[in-house]
Amino acid sequence: MSEVILENVTKNYGKVQGISDISVEIKPGLTGILGPNGAGKSTMMKIILGLSRPSIGRVSVMGNNPFTSWEQRKKIGFVPEYDCFYEHMSGLDYVSYFLQMHNNSLEKSDEMAKVSLRELGLGDAMDRKIRTYSRGMRQKTKIARASVFNPDIYVLDEPFQGADPSTRHLLMMKMKEWASEGKTIMISSHILHDIENLTDQIILINNGRMLASGNRHEIRNLMNNIPRQVHVTPIDSKNLRKLAKRMMDESWVRATRIDNNELIIETDSAETFYSELPRIVKKEKIKIEKINSKDDSLDSLYTKLVGGAQWK
Amino acid sequence: MEIKDILDRATNLGKPIIKDAILRLLMNKLTWILILILLLPAILGLWAYTNEQDERQVQEIGGDKIYYYDTENELAGTPIHENVRETFIDISNAFLIKFIGVLMAIMFASELINEEFNKKTIQILRTTPIRPFEIILYRYIAGVVCMFSILAVTSLIYYIITMMNAGLYGIKEESDVLFLVIKLLLLESVAYIGIFILISVYFDRPFFLGIIYWMLWEMIVSGGNYQQITVSHYLNSTLFQGLKNMGWDVSTEDFGLIKSAGDETLDLVTEPFTAAIIIAILALITVGLSARGIERRQF
16 A cells, blocks of 8 residues: 555746656655755655645645644654754753654653664763754754654655765664565655665656656666666677677667777667677677676666756 | 643643743843843842932831931922832833833744744644644743743832832832732733734744834834724733722823824723733734644745
C-alpha cells in the first residue's frame, strides 16, 4: 500500500511555479527525491508534510489530507534542510521539548531524548547549548528530534548536508534500519552518491517537473534513445585500436574513443553490448582487464535527464 | 470535546511552552532595556524623597503617623499622601500604561511569534501534533504573565517610592490606587498581547506595524467619537470610574471620555465590569484569529 500519494499536484507561488503536475506514489522503504537546487524537492516535501497546500491536485498521506489532519502529524518525522533550533536550549532540552509536544510527560520525554541522542553519538554533548554545536552535531540533533518518537514516515530534506563522513555513515545506517522496519522514508538530496548508496528507488525532478520515478535501473532502461558509455580496458593496450575498429562493425555501437588505455564505447543497447562483448573479445583473442560502465551511475543519468543542469 | 482534549494535554504541552517562552522573553536584551527605562522614574523618585523628607511635619493619630507638608510649603497642612497619589496615577497612566506597556506588548508579541517565523521553528511545530490554538494560547499566556509581572512589580516600586514621604500610613491609606493601576496593567496586558500577537501572525513586520497601530489607532482614534473601538477607551474608562468611586474629583474631559454631538459634548464612559468583559472577549478573538492564521499559513 502506498503511504504517500500525489495526484497531479501543482504548486504556484504567485506567478512562480514550485512544482508542476506531479503524480507519484511512495511506498514503504527508502525513496530518493533528486534534483538540482530549486528543482522543487523542498516544495514537494512541504506539501507532503502539510506545510503547504497544492494549488491544483490532491495529496494523501496515510489516507489523510496532510494540510488539515493535524493528528496524522504524530506519525511523521521531519528533518528540514535549514536550521530550526531554539539556540538557547541544550540538545537534550530541544529533543525533549518536541517530545512533550507529542503529549509526553517531561520525565518520559527526557528519558526518550537521552536514549536517542546517545544512539546518535551526542551522549557527551547533549547538555551543551545548541548554539555551541558544530554542523554535524546540529544535523544529528535534528535527526534525533525527528526519529525519537518512532514515526511511520520520515521526510528528510538534505539530511547529509554539513555532515562529516562518520556522521554520514551513521545516518545512512539509521535510515537503512528504519527502512528494514517497514517505515516510509523520503530523502531529498542533490548529492547523488549518498542516494546511490541508500536506495534504487528514486524520483527525479527538475524545474518543478517530475522527470522520472521508479528503480534507477528501470529508469535507465526507459532511456533507450540515450546512449550509454562503457569503459573497456584490455590487458595489453596494443589491442585498443584493434578492439575499437572491431566494435564499430556492430550496429548497436554508436561511437568509440580511446582515452588513457581505455576504450570508451558508446552503445544504444547495454543489454546487447554485455551479451555480445565476451563473444567478440574471445574471437579476437583480446584479454580484458576490466569493464566499467560509469554511465550507470546516477550522476550521468541526471545529467542526461536534466539536460546538463548544474548541480551544487 | 476539543476543549476537554486541550485541557487534558495542558500539563504536558502548556508547561514547557510557557516556561520556554517566559525564558526567551527574559533573555531578550530589549526586555532589559525596557526594564532599565522603567527604573528611571524610580531613581528620580528616590532622589526626590531624599531631598524632601526633611520638609514635612508629622502628626500621630491613633498610633498612626500621618505626614503633612510643612508650613513653608504651599500645600501646608495637606496630608502628603493625598497629593502624591496623583503623581503616582499620572506617572503610571502616562508612562507605564500608555508608553512602556504598549512598547513591551509589541516587543513580546514579536519575540513570541515573529522570531519563531524567522527561525523557522514554527514550521517544525506545524509538523508536530500540537493544535495551532495551543501554539498561540500558551505563548499568549506567557506573554501576559511576563508583561503583567514586570509592570506590576514596577508599579509597586513606583508606588512605594512615591508614597515614602507619606509614611506607612499613607502607603496603606492609598493602596486602592495601587490596586487600580495593577488592574489596569492586567487589562492592558490581556488586550495588547493578543492584538500584537495577531499582527505578528499575519504580517511580516510586526514591530513597525505595531507602532503604526499604536500611533494611529490607540492615540488618535481613542480621542474621538469612535473611541469605543480602541483598547485605550476601556482602560481610560476603568481608570476614570475607579478614581471616581474612590471619591476623587475627576471629569470625563480629563480622560478624553467625551464625544462631540453638534455643538455639545457627551460623556462616553464604559462601566469597568463591561470594559473587562469586552477586553476578555477581544483577547479570545485575537487568540482565535491568530490560531486560525497559523493553521492556514503556508510555508
